[in-house]
Amino acid sequence: MPPRPLRTLSVLCLLALRLDAQDTIPQGVRVGLTYDPSSRPGVFVTSVAGANADTVRAMLARNLDFGDRLTVISADAGPPPVGRINYELYAKMGASALVQASVTPQGSLHVAVHDIAGKKVLNVSDFAFNGSKELSPAWRMVVHRASDEVERWITSTRGIAATRVMFVRDQRIWIVDSDGANLAPMGVGGVALSPSWHPTGRYIAYAAMADDGTHIVVRDITTGQGRRVPDQGGSNITPTFSPDGSTLVFSAGDDGTDLYAVTPFGSDAPRRVTVGRGSPTSSPSFSPDGRKIAYISGRLGHPEVYITDTDGTNAELLTESPSGDQPYRANPDWSPDGRNVAFTSQEGPNLQVMVINVRDRKIRQLTGDARNEDPSWAPDGRHVVFTSTRSGAKQLWVLDTESGRTRQLTRGAGLARMAAWSPRMEQP
Amino acid sequence: MIRRLPRLLIAPAVILTAGACFATRNDARALQSDIANLQAFAARAARADTLQAVQLRQIMNALGAVSDSLRRVSSTLQRFQGDVAMSVHGVEQQLLTIQELTGQSRRQVDALRAQIEARAAEQPPVSSVTVPASGAPSGASPASPSGAPSPGPYQLMELGRQQLARGASSAARAAFSDVLAQYPASDLAPEAQYQIALTFSSAGALVEADSVFALVADRYPASERAPEAIYKRAVALKVAGQTRQARTLLQQVIDKYPKSDSATLAAAMLRDLR
Numbered sequence: 001m002p003p004r005p006l007r008t009l010s011v012l013c014l015l016a017l018r019l020d021a022q023d024t025i026p027q028g029v030r031v032g033l034t035y036d037p038s039s040r041p042g043v044f045v046t047s048v049a050g051a052n053a054d055t056v057r058a059m060l061a062r063n064l065d066f067g068d069r070l071t072v073i074s075a076d077a078g079p080p081p082v083g084r085i086n087y088e089l090y091a092k093m094g095a096s097a098l099v100q101a102s103v104t105p106q107g108s109l110h111v112a113v114h115d116i117a118g119k120k121v122l123n124v125s126d127f128a129f130n131g132s133k134e135l136s137p138a139w140r141m142v143v144h145r146a147s148d149e150v151e152r153w154i155t156s157t158r159g160i161a162a163t164r165v166m167f168v169r170d171q172r173i174w175i176v177d178s179d180g181a182n183l184a185p186m187g188v189g190g191v192a193l194s195p196s197w198h199p200t201g202r203y204i205a206y207a208a209m210a211d212d213g214t215h216i217v218v219r220d221i222t223t224g225q226g227r228r229v230p231d232q233g234g235s236n237i238t239p240t241f242s243p244d245g246s247t248l249v250f251s252a253g254d255d256g257t258d259l260y261a262v263t264p265f266g267s268d269a270p271r272r273v274t275v276g277r278g279s280p281t282s283s284p285s286f287s288p289d290g291r292k293i294a295y296i297s298g299r300l301g302h303p304e305v306y307i308t309d310t311d312g313t314n315a316e317l318l319t320e321s322p323s324g325d326q327p328y329r330a331n332p333d334w335s336p337d338g339r340n341v342a343f344t345s346q347e348g349p350n351l352q353v354m355v356i357n358v359r360d361r362k363i364r365q366l367t368g369d370a371r372n373e374d375p376s377w378a379p380d381g382r383h384v385v386f387t388s389t390r391s392g393a394k395q396l397w398v399l400d401t402e403s404g405r406t407r408q409l410t411r412g413a414g415l416a417r418m419a420a421w422s423p424r425m426e427q428p
Numbered sequence: 429m430i431r432r433l434p435r436l437l438i439a440p441a442v443i444l445t446a447g448a449c450f451a452t453r454n455d456a457r458a459l460q461s462d463i464a465n466l467q468a469f470a471a472r473a474a475r476a477d478t479l480q481a482v483q484l485r486q487i488m489n490a491l492g493a494v495s496d497s498l499r500r501v502s503s504t505l506q507r508f509q510g511d512v513a514m515s516v517h518g519v520e521q522q523l524l525t526i527q528e529l530t531g532q533s534r535r536q537v538d539a540l541r542a543q544i545e546a547r548a549a550e551q552p553p554v555s556s557v558t559v560p561a562s563g564a565p566s567g568a569s570p571a572s573p574s575g576a577p578s579p580g581p582y583q584l585m586e587l588g589r590q591q592l593a594r595g596a597s598s599a600a601r602a603a604f605s606d607v608l609a610q611y612p613a614s615d616l617a618p619e620a621q622y623q624i625a626l627t628f629s630s631a632g633a634l635v636e637a638d639s640v641f642a643l644v645a646d647r648y649p650a651s652e653r654a655p656e657a658i659y660k661r662a663v664a665l666k667v668a669g670q671t672r673q674a675r676t677l678l679q680q681v682i683d684k685y686p687k688s689d690s691a692t693l694a695a696a697m698l699r700d701l702r
Contacts, residue, residue: 268700269700271696272692275692291630311660312659312689312690312693
């Protein structure tokens, strides 16, 4: 038996020769070796010590990969490293950073990130599982939060692993973690549509169908208690919260619709925001500073994206079309950085997801394969979840708007649509 | 005597019986006549009834026809009314669309003009330019002290909008102020003034914003921005808790600009405040 350092070195040398040949990350996880390492620093996740080690390592690697900012180096990690880190060897593997994690007996996830070039520890932190049951959604969310912090330490941008996506399937609201795990119904009774997140992630709003019309309901997802907000009677749809959570705007009306604003937890009568004059107006989305609202209006005879000040003045057409064109535009969603609005647009026979720069009004097409619609931004302002038929039936997909890389988020029976990406989940 | 009595009784009885027989025959004749008369009358009556029934049926048919006609007329009228309503709605929608398209075109034209101005500014300066005696035409770019043409009003407006979209309120305000300073007679002046107010409100300078919105309404009462400016002032006052002043301004929007979108919003807000 050779001495331990020599044994470790030999293992790593072998690994370096077999980088492309091995992938111990579970099936379905795509790793980023095809990406430009100069723009996406290489990161190596070592084996994890402690309980559920394989799961923790796989989740960390997958989350960093799904973040699209780092190239996760795929290789058999061997045993968890002990003692001095062989920075030279990891550098040869193309790693700029090394993630070293362990599950402590005290019930927390200890994570250290090493700067390979600087040959030093970049950051260390412990993430408490707070007694949550192993492998439970709350336990998994702790690992997700650790991943997001690791991504922030390395790239200065926090990841989006600790987020969830809410959507409608079979007229019921479902929720799934951003990595596709923990798919479950929200437990909202009756037919529910157009779900939307409160900025705290604690509440959701949705349109609930009843015998006397469609109403807006705000629900506390921690207690399960719902409350119908004051609405306009008739049809009330597409609710959305303001960035500070103090206002809820929705579309209401029967013969033509308009946007109305209401206090989500108050009892004041709704305040009118738009003047559609009989045309359909819906799908509001706030700018991140809360000063403007993007929405759909049919004032031109066909649906287009408009923006207005939140008091209803200064309304202007955002998606201008060449004269004579009557495209169908819908589902605007303002990006968290405020620069872009994603929307659905009729392009030839199919719907596609587009993005318009609010400053220069330049439009960019994000999708082109099959029918794609209903975009919703992730909190990082880089990823978008949308409905696509590219796998056959309507399912949710995630797109990295910078690289164009996509991954399927939902599978199984039933059509998935009306996705809403949550804010970062600060609590389990 | 007693024997004669039956004879005496028999005689009138016979007479009576015979008489009765005679009367019955007459009566029967009369009766037959009456019956015949009755039958004739009945036949006439029956004929009359038939005639009346026919007439009644005809009347009923006529009434039915009239009713159908009325129904048709009513239906036609309703359809006509519906068509008229639809036409009016259609005309309203078309007008709205035209307004929207006009607005859209205006924005596109403004952007185009800004581009033209930018290209004109890129042209090398001509050494000898004949300046008309009346001075520069409205909208023409005045030369800067360095001799290079300064940006035109559309270019300045576009620059200001871009700066405002970036969140650079001060830079945006400078561009809009240049429009007012250099091209006070330009059609863009009301818009520039309104945008200056927006730069203040976006920077959180609400008092300054209010004063400039007031300026928009006072200086350019005929502009499209005037009702919006007053409405914005009302909203700010409402948020500040100055409900009475807010009501006054909302009523002002409704009275002065009853057909504007701001008037619709003002009416809704006024209802909520009461």
